[in-house]
Amino acid sequence: MIITEEAKLKLMCEEVKTVKEGEEIGAQLLKELTESENGIGLAANQIGINKRVCVVNVKEPLVLINPRIVERSEDQFMFAEGCLSFPGQHVRTGRFTEVTVEADNHEGKLKFSADSEDINDAFECACVQHEIDHLDGITMFDRSVTPQPYKAPEKIGRNERVTITDGKETKELKWKKAQPLVESGDWEMASV
Numbered sequence: 773m774i775i776t777e778e779a780k781l782k783l784m785c786e787e788v789k790t791v792k793e794g795e796e797i798g799a800q801l802l803k804e805l806t807e808s809e810n811g812i813g814l815a816a817n818q819i820g821i822n823k824r825v826c827v828v829n830v831k832e833p834l835v836l837i838n839p840r841i842v843e844r845s846e847d848q849f850m851f852a853e854g855c856l857s858f859p860g861q862h863v864r865t866g867r868f869t870e871v872t873v874e875a876d877n878h879e880g881k882l883k884f885s886a887d888s889e890d891i892n893d894a895f896e897c898a899c900v901q902h903e904i905d906h907l908d909g910i911t912m913f914d915r916s917v918t919p920q921p922y923k924a925p926e927k928i929g930r931n932e933r934v935t936i937t938d939g940k941e942t943k944e945l946k947w948k949k950a951q952p953l954v955e956s957g958d959w960e961m962a963s964v
């Protein structure tokens with residue numbers, strides 16, 4: 773069952789202790805992904821398992837256990853993303869053109885690049901970043917390059933944590949610190 777509660781999706785996932793544990797979660801994720809309508813990736817926390825495992829299935833099924841992005845390009849590309857946890861919604865995001873990933877179940881490094889003739893490479897590259905973001909409690913809305921226009925929240929405590937974005941970078945901080953940035957116009961509230 774795919775979780776759509778955003779509060780739950782904002783939690784950081786924990787590393788799995790063993791590759792075996794990761795593989796079991798990976799198999800569950802691939803099954804769920806196959807049953808989904810046109811999903812190309814899924815992270816464990818999207819099905820209620822708060823562990824650092826995700827799958828990507830663009831060119832071939834790929835399970836990533838405790839994945840880490842160890843290198844990223846400076847340049848980014850724009851991508852229109854959807855997410856199984858937010859059916860029917862799409863966001864224009866900025867993603868790194870190239871990322872290098874390490875994972876406990878892969879020897880060496882995995883390289884993903886959108887700089888290719890094959891559109892599937894761009895899909896795979898964006899998808900890997902989208903799924904690893906999920907494991908850090910980050911959703912596609914946090915990566916939006918066209919954030920929603922700022923609307924003042926009804927009531928927000930000075931110490932309440934909010935997420936703001938300038939279109940490139942996302943920060944989570946207390947409202948008393950975020951407020952001046954948001955009011956400067958350079959930062960906007962990320963979709964919450």
Ligand SMILES: [Zn+2]
Pocket residue numbers: 854855856857902906
């Ligand atoms: Zn997603």
